[in-house]
Each structure stands twice: as C-alpha cells, then as structure tokens.
Amino acid sequence: MSTSLLPPLNALRAFEATARLGGVGRAAQALHVTHGAVSRQLKLLEDHLGLALFQRAGRGLRLTAAGTRLQEACSEAFSGIEDCVRALHRPAASPALVLGCSGSVLARWMIPRLPALQAALPGVHLQWSALDGSFTETQATLDAVLLLAQGPWPRGWQVRELAPERVGVVVAPSHPAAHRLRHVPPSALLQETLLHTSSRPQAWPAWAQAHDLDPAQLQLGTGFEHLYYLLEAAVAGLGPAIAPEPLVAEDLAAGRLVAPWEFAATGGFWVLARPDGPVDARVDALAGWAAGQLR
Numbered sequence: 001m002s003t004s005l006l007p008p009l010n011a012l013r014a015f016e017a018t019a020r021l022g023g024v025g026r027a028a029q030a031l032h033v034t035h036g037a038v039s040r041q042l043k044l045l046e047d048h049l050g051l052a053l054f055q056r057a058g059r060g061l062r063l064t065a066a067g068t069r070l071q072e073a074c075s076e077a078f079s080g081i082e083d084c085v086r087a088l089h090r091p092a093a094s095p096a097l098v099l100g101c102s103g104s105v106l107a108r109w110m111i112p113r114l115p116a117l118q119a120a121l122p123g124v125h126l127q128w129s130a131l132d133g134s135f136t137e138t139q140a141t142l143d144a145v146l147l148l149a150q151g152p153w154p155r156g157w158q159v160r161e162l163a164p165e166r167v168g169v170v171v172a173p174s175h176p177a178a179h180r181l182r183h184v185p186p187s188a189l190l191q192e193t194l195l196h197t198s199s200r201p202q203a204w205p206a207w208a209q210a211h212d213l214d215p216a217q218l219q220l221g222t223g224f225e226h227l228y229y230l231l232e233a234a235v236a237g238l239g240p241a242i243a244p245e246p247l248v249a250e251d252l253a254a255g256r257l258v259a260p261w262e263f264a265a266t267g268g269f270w271v272l273a274r275p276d277g278p279v280d281a282r283v284d285a286l287a288g289w290a291a292g293q294l295r
Contacts, residue, residue, distance in 0.1 A: 007048045014041035015053060016074040019063055096127040097282045100139050101146040102199070103130040104227035108247045110146075113293060120289050124282045132199055132226075140275045144283045146290065148244060150268035160287045162270040163294035166245045167207065168263035172256065174237040181240070181260040186211040193221035195241040197230040203242045210264060246270075246294060270294055 017027035018038060028038045046053055053067035063071060101110065106128060110117075117126075131139055134149045135157060153159040169189060171178045177192055190213065196204055205215035221239060224230040231248060234241035235256050251257040272287040274280065 007045050008041075011041045011045035011048065012074055013078075014038045015045050015067075016071065016078060018042060018054075018061070019067065019071040020075070023060060096125045097280075097286070098127045098129055098143045099146060099286070100129040100131040100142045100144070102132050102148075102227070104199075104231070104247065105146060105148070106130050107228050108231065112250065116293075117289060121282075121285055124285060135273070142274075143280065144272055144274040144286070147271050147273060148268060149271055149273075150266070153271075153273070156276050157273045158276060159271050159273040160291075162272055162287065162291040165266045165268040165270060166263040167203065167242055167266055168245060168259045169207070169240050169261060170231075170234055170243050170248050170252070170257040170259050171240040172235055172237040173258055175239060177240070178258060178260075182258065186261050187213060189213075189240060190217045190219070192240055193219050195222055195224070195230055195233050195239045196220050197224045197227050199226055200242075206266060207242055210266075211261075 013031065014027060014037075017030050018024055021027050021030060024038045024042070025035055028035045031038065042053070049066070049070075051066045052064050053070060054061040055064055056062075110128075117124075129142055131142075131145070133139070134147050135145075135154050139145045140156070148165050150165075151159075169181075169186075171181065173179075181188060181192075194204060204218055204220065208215040208218055222233065224233060227243070227247070230241050231243055231251075233239070234243075235251060245263040248257055248259075252259060270290070272283065272290060274283050
C-alpha cells in the first residue's frame with residue numbers, strides 16, 4: 001500500500017464515474033477514454049487503498065461497503081470543486097453603493113423611479129439607508145447621501161447641487177377650502193388650519209415670510225413626525241400642507257392634490273453629497289441621473 005494517503009486524482013475520477021454510472025463502459029464513455037484505461041485506474045485505486053471497492057454482480061459491478069463510503073466522499077468533493085470553478089468563472093458582483101436619504105424622499109421620490117434608475121445605471125447596485133437630518137456623522141459613514149439642504153456646505157463633504165428646491169402649498173380637491181384657495185391670494189391661508197411636520201419646522205414660517213405674511217398668524221393644526229405622513233394626510237383631505245414639488249408631482253398630475261399658488265424656490269437645493277475621499281464613478285453617475293430626473 002502506498003504511503004500517500006491521497007489516491008491519484010485520475011483514479012478517483014475513474015472510480016467516481018464508474019460508481020455513479022454503474023459500469024466501466026459507461027465511465028469510459030463519459031471520461032472519453034478506453035474501457036481498459038478505466039479498469040487500470042480502478043485497480044490502481046484498490047491497490048493504493050488495499051481494499052476492494054467493487055464486487056462482481058452477474059455481468060455488472062456492485063459497490064462494497066468501502067466503495068460506498070468512498071463514493072459518497074468523492075461525490076461531495078467533486079461537486080464542491082465544480083461549484084467553486086463555476087463561481088470563479090462568474091463575474092464578480094460590484095459592491096453595493098450605500099445611499100442615504102430621508103424616508104419621505106425614499107418612499108415618495110426614489111422608489112417610484114427605481115425601474116428607471118436600474119435601466120439607466122444597470123451597473124450601479126444600491127443599498128438604501130433611510131436617515132433624516134443633513135450632513136450628520138452617521139451619514140458620513142455612507143457612500144453618499146441625497147439631501148434637501150441649504151449652503152454653505154460643511155467641510156469634509158463633496159457636494160453636487162442637482163436642482164433648486166421649490167416648495168408650495170398643496171391641498172386635496174376634497175378639502176372644503178380647495179376650490180376657494182385657487183382664486184384668492186396666499187393671505188387667505190391664514191384662515192386655514194395647516195398640517196405640518198416636525199422634520200421641517202421652518203417650512204411654514206419660511207413660506208409665510210416669502211409671501212410677506214406674518215408667520216405668527218399661521219394656524220398650525222395636526223403635526224406629523226415625517227413629511228411622508230404629512231403628505232398622506234394631505235391626500236386624504238385633512239388639510240393644506242407644504243411640500244417640495246418633486247415629492248407631490250405625481251399626486252398633482254393624478255389630481256389627488258392641487259397647488260393653489262404654484263411652487264417657489266427656497267434658496268435650498270437637492271444635493272448629492274459624499275464624504276471627502278477618492279473619486280467614485282458610481283456617485284457621479286447617480287448624480288447625473290438624479291439631476292436629469294429633477295429637471
């Protein structure tokens with residue numbers, strides 16, 4: 001018996017094929033060798049192990065107990081090698097680009113556009129992280145963030161301005177004041193109870209000042225933690241709300257909301273920002289796509 005524990009690979013291949021296919025002839029055909037070559041490899045393997053692996057059964061062969069154990073081991077080993085080789089030939093998947101944005105932007109703007117994004121940038125694989133705030137330490141751990149923000153931009157970030165932020169008052173046609181608000185100046189809104197969100201507490205005061213109104217005269221009603229919930233409440237007819245134009249564009253087109261006084265620039269921007277570091281072509285490609293969508 002050989003001192004090497006591992007038998008010759010060709011002998012193992014011949015044995016595995018013979019055991020799996022049930023005969024030397026079938027194994028020879030599968031391995032593209034002669035009947036005699038397979039028989040020699042089987043004898044070499046049995047000599048190496050000092051064990052009989054097959055018993056004659058009429059005109060065929062039957063595995064011994066040792067042969068059965070070796071067949072199970074060979075089958076598992078060769079299967080594992082095939083899986084490994086298949087994986088090595090498969091193109092390596094690009095790492096995901098971890099993109100942060102608010103849950104409202106994700107739900108109302110990004111998710112409806114995911115098919116278009118995937119079609120435009122098939123090589124960019126995204127992983128989403130719903131985060132609120134602007135330029136936070138947590139966001140700095142991500143590859144990039146999509147924000148509604150206003151400069152000056154902080155140090156340590158590379159910021160690309162995608163489009164000016166435009167906001168406006170929206171209300172559902174089912175709300176009692178919807179028709180009347182279309183035909184009166186913005187000051188009429190001072191008589192209405194307004195929906196608002198704690199995630200953008202300055203939205204209503206800034207809108208009032210932009211229209212030469214006293215923010216102290218605004219009547220704030222039901223508040224919501226996130227902009228997404230605020231806009232769902234507006235669509236449900238619970239009252240006027242204030243929103244960035246891209247987040248309500250589909251509701252306006254479908255007639256679920258109306259904008260009595262259109263939309264106006266706030267001085268802020270939609271931006272795609274990333275922490276300082278090496279150039280990432282995926283972020284640049286995503287910024288170009290998002291800028292086109294916002295236009």
